[in-house]
Amino acid sequence: MSVIVTGADGYLGWPTALRIGSRTDERVVLVDNFARREWVESIGSTSAVPIASIDDRIARASDELGVENLSLVEGDLTDRAFVDRLLSVHEPETIIHTAAQPSAPYSQINGERANYTQHNNLQATRNLLWGLHEGGLEDTHFVETTTTGVYGAPEFPIPEGGATMENQGERDDVPFPAMAGSWYHLTKSHDAANMRLAHKQFGIPISDVRTAIVYGTETDETAADPRLATRFDFDYYFGVVVHRFCAQAVAGYPMTVYGRGEQRKPFVALEDAVEGLARLAINGPNARPDDHVVYNQVTRAISIVEIAETIADVAGEFGLDVEVEHFENPREEDETHKMEIENDRYDDLIGGQSTTFEEGVRQILGTLVDHEETVTTHEDRFLPGVLTDGE
Known part of the structure; x- marks a missing residue:
């Protein structure tokens, strides 16, 4: 038996694979087609932190961490024949599915990228779910990182997965309605529905991990050697807001807050995101469901203004003088939305938050200063602009 980690070359997938490998003797199969590197290059950006080749990463995991159970399978999950071979050869006990085109802004650039995002993300998930069913592997625990973006921005506290609907005096628990705000987020809404259907029809145990905005540059494992580092994107299209603000601070740019910036967004530190996925992978206490379980992978909601102010304060420790400026918001969103999101199930899974937001910012700035x-070479990528391929 084995654990498969898809998207294992990615920002979240790589440190997750390392942690799983360090905690189990089972084979950990890393699956990727390395498209993330190509997507970022196509918009003229790069990872701030140099990324070693996957072969070098695996070798360093052995040398530095004593992790000997990682192996690579390169392939495209949208190819059904590849997926069927992958599953039949490795017969996974658990699949941690982190592979996806993860950028909402990238999916919004034009119709071609919207179509690509939807085909890539949905086809991969369907292939895995049907592959498990038709391969007789319905006992495999299927864990996917979807997104808290499927919830949209309702004016009431967001439950951990479902909702209660009342109509004409009758009440019932139903899946939370898809309220996605981008072509990317909508792929995860569809994935959530497809996973629920796969559990109902095939009996596959499902953990739908609705991942918040993940921030941070390292985990205990990736910090052991520079060649174990995970990627760090800071551009408009692939860099999450915390990363982009920290990069702007290091480059001497004012932090660009869109609109009033009082809206709160859900966040989780990389360390806390990796820990949850690792616990689900190695079937820790209460981690493997018999049913379909939704986790809100979030530790707290933070306003955009609070993010900028915290970064400005911490930046002073590094001798950086940072200003905060407000720009017209290119996105359609409520700039004062006070998001509340329940996370009791996820908090219990990881045993409580391990990294505060201020600690995470300090870690990021310390890395970026180096x-x-x-x-600074790619500072023109902080804001949306003309792409390198002319689109």
Whole structure:
């Protein structure tokens, strides 16, 4: 038996694979087609932190961490024949599915990228679910990182998965309605529905991990050697807001808050995101469901203004003088929305938050100061602009 980690070359997938490998003797199969590197390059950006080749990463995991159970299978999950071979050969006990085109802004660039995002993300998930069913592997625990973006921005506290609907005096628990705000987020809404259907029809145990905005540059494992580092994107299309603000601070740019910036967004530190997925993978206490379970992978909601102010304060520790400026918001969103989101199930899974937001910002700035030249060389990517392929 084995654990399969898809998207294992990615920002979240790589440190998750490392942690799982360090905690189990089972084979950990890393699956990726390395498209993330191509997507980022196509919009003229790069990872601020140099990324070693996957072969070098696996070798360093052995040398530095004593992790000997990682192996690579390169392939495209949208190819059904590849997926069927992957599953039949490795017969996974658990699949941690982190592979996806993860950028909402990238999916919004044009129709071609919207179509690509939807085909890539949905086809991969369907292939895996049907592959498990038709391969007689319905006992495999299927864990996917979807997104808290499927919830949209309702004016009431967001439950951990479902909702209660009342109509004409009758009440029932129903899946939370899809309220996605981008072509990317909608793929995860569809994935959530497909996973629920796969559990109902095939009996596959499902953990739908609705991942918040993940921030941070390292985990205990990736910090052991520079060649174990995970990627760090800071551009408009692939860099989450915390990363982009920190990069702007290092480059001497004012942090660009869109609109009033009082809206709160859900966040989780990389360390806390990796820990949850690792616990689900190795079937820790109460981690493997018999049913379909939804986790809100979030530790707290933070306003955009609070993010900028916290970064500005911590930046002073590094001798950086940072200003906060407000720009017209290019996105359609409520700039004062006070998001509340329940996370009791996920908090119980990881045993409580391990990293505060301020600690995470300090870690990011410390890393980026060491890679200031890369950040400043690509500072034109902080804001949306003309793409390198002319689109």
